[in-house]
Amino acid sequence: MASTRSSRSDVAVDEGPSGSTRRRTHWTGLIGFAAVLMLLLGLFQAIEGLVAIFNSDFYKVRPNGLVLHVNYTVWGWAHLLIGIAIFLAGMGVLSGNVVARTVGVVLAAISVVVNMLFLTAAPAMVMIIVLVDVFVMYALIVHGQEMEY
Numbered sequence: 001m002a003s004t005r006s007s008r009s010d011v012a013v014d015e016g017p018s019g020s021t022r023r024r025t026h027w028t029g030l031i032g033f034a035a036v037l038m039l040l041l042g043l044f045q046a047i048e049g050l051v052a053i054f055n056s057d058f059y060k061v062r063p064n065g066l067v068l069h070v071n072y073t074v075w076g077w078a079h080l081l082i083g084i085a086i087f088l089a090g091m092g093v094l095s096g097n098v099v100a101r102t103v104g105v106v107l108a109a110i111s112v113v114v115n116m117l118f119l120t121a122a123p124a125m126v127m128i129i130v131l132v133d134v135f136v137m138y139a140l141i142v143h144g145q146e147m148e149y
Contacts, residue, residue: 034139035093038104041132042087045111048125049080059121067117075118082111093140105140108133 051058053076063071086107092100112133115126 030139032094034136035090037132037136038086038090038093038108041108041111041129041136042083042085042090044125044129044132045079045083045086047083048122048129049076049078049083052076052079052121061120065120067120072121075121078114079118082107082114086111101140105137108137108140 052072056063056072056076059072063069063075066075086104089100089104089107093104112130115129115133119126
């Protein structure tokens with residue numbers, strides 16, 4: 001694969017094996033960073049889920065104080081499954097997979113909704129996760145195509 005520079009300093013043009021050209025910018029690093037954040041986000045969600053499953057007394061708010069009145073075991077399984085899915089999608093984004101990028105955006109949006117419903121139980125953790133989710137969605141939607149192989 002030959003690489004040449006265009007007249008703009010932030011764009012490289014790659015020639016594929018079939019002779020097709022593809023523009024790749026420095027935003028590719030942002031996508032890699034977003035993918036690594038997805039891996040961390042998956043771990044954070046999984047930890048939040050495991051805490052809710054195995055130690056429901058950790059949270060100061062009782063389940064009836066949450067937006068949805070469901071016990072912490074159900075919340076824990078929801079967070080754990082979302083965390084595993086986001087982690088796997090992050091690995092796919094690192095490989096440049098378009099489907100993984102789409103799934104990553106959808107899972108990040110679901111994560112925002114689930115965490116906002118869980119806000120009263122762990123406000124600091126939830127706000128960090130929501131902030132990272134929004135950044136991941138931005139990076140994957142706006143600059144995601146530049147990571148494709």
